[in-house]
Amino acid sequence: MKTTGFIKKIDELGRIVIPKDIRKALGVNNLEYIEFYLDGDRVVIKKSGNCCCFCGSDTDLTEFREKFICGRCLDELSGENVKTENADL
């Protein structure tokens, strides 16, 4: 693993600033999404592709309140498929 030499202090709200050189290397800009992973005792930060926050699909996406939802999940939320699914029970 390449070390960057950056040491940052987490503020009282749990926030840190990702150094500009790291953001540039990841190809992420301000207001874009990133994902966090735990790898043992390490936190891995990865550029996030846009995907549905419920099922992970990356097709037919609509953005709502800074999150993405796919058409299928949106239909389920709006109740179009609820009757069909409940009829099977």
Ligand SMILES: [Zn+2]
């Ligand atoms: Zn979905």
